[in-house]
Amino acid sequence: MANPFKNAQFVASFGTVEQLPPSTEPEVSFVGRSNVGKSSLINALLGRKALAKVSGKPGKTQTINFFEASGIHFVDLPGYGFAHRSKQERQRWADLISAYFESERSHNLVISLIDIRLDPQTLDARMIDYLKSAKLPFIVALTKADKLKSRTKQQASLTKLSNAFGLDPLACVVTSAEKKQGIDTLARYIERACFE
Template identity: 35%
Template sequence: MGEADGRDFSASLTLSPEQIEAGRLLFARPCEFFHGAQNISQLPVSDAPEVAFAGRSNVGKSSLINALTGQKSLARASSEPGRTKQLNFFDLGGRLVLVDMPGYGYAKAAKSVKEDWQGMMFDYLRGRPNLRRVVLLLDARVETKASDREVMDLFDKAAINFQVVLTKCDDVKPKAEEARYREVAAEMSRHPAAHPVVLPTSSQTGRGIPELRAELAAFAEEPAN
């Protein structure tokens, strides 16, 4: 399954102890919010490598970022899902920038808000040469939504590599998780910009967090001597 274009999306992630340790050391560094941008003209001038996090409202994006960085309130969920349009930038020890993208897919959001989201995100994705990857969060408990597929299409059009991370895996039974994993892997095989590893995670138990840290550490700048 999922090998139509030569990529095996059912493959598991294999990392060495050295890679896991590199991820641990990177995310043990201080991580601080340093900039918010509500439109493209407000983006910070930077050539530091960036990794962005995207997902539907209430998918657990803030919880995942906090789990990765070991901070309880670094990223904060909006009290009004679907309303926040700001890109939030966090400096991870001067080696990597984490970008928290506004949530999408909120059912009560006005059509104009949804269109503004897509326009702003596409401009950011296409116009940010230092953007290394987008981490796309999907809830392990629910099926892939039309809005998720629209965002995947947006990544394809922008030619930006994205990796799917399943969230809230602690809240699903093993058989249900396996079925969800296979469904997502099949969906990924239809997107040329998709990274061929779907990573199950849980911000509550820490499952998948060391592996995701290691994956993202590959994009970080080397520490200064």
């Protein structure tokens, strides 16, 4: 499938929710742990190698970053759970994420990223519970699938994680930004959420 999202561009970064522009287009936001691969997945979706800045250091995204393509805003939220930052800084990111979700915006779809290789993590469980309780439309992207050696192992992890988080396995997409696995499926979810 050809990339459905055209003319992708960086819009702006915002350090507080008060700075955010009015919500005039459908919004798809990306949330997950600091080293889960958000920037890589956004780049794979938008067909651009370095639009969202990929860093070897977790915790690089400290602002809310807006990208635009095909009349959709793609919103990269700060990663959570990075231990090598001060408690204050981690709290600021958590406040920024919750303030974004609680503001009056066009929350068409939230993509919650979880590393497929890891056992269920408490912080991911909290995020899933938060998205459920806030009644936000969301799906889960299980990232870094190329690091597992076989589709059988990927499927076993999908089953384990979806059971642990109380999710319908069909609401979880196995992805690899590296191999472009699952990118078409995510794109279809996004198009449906924004335009149907």
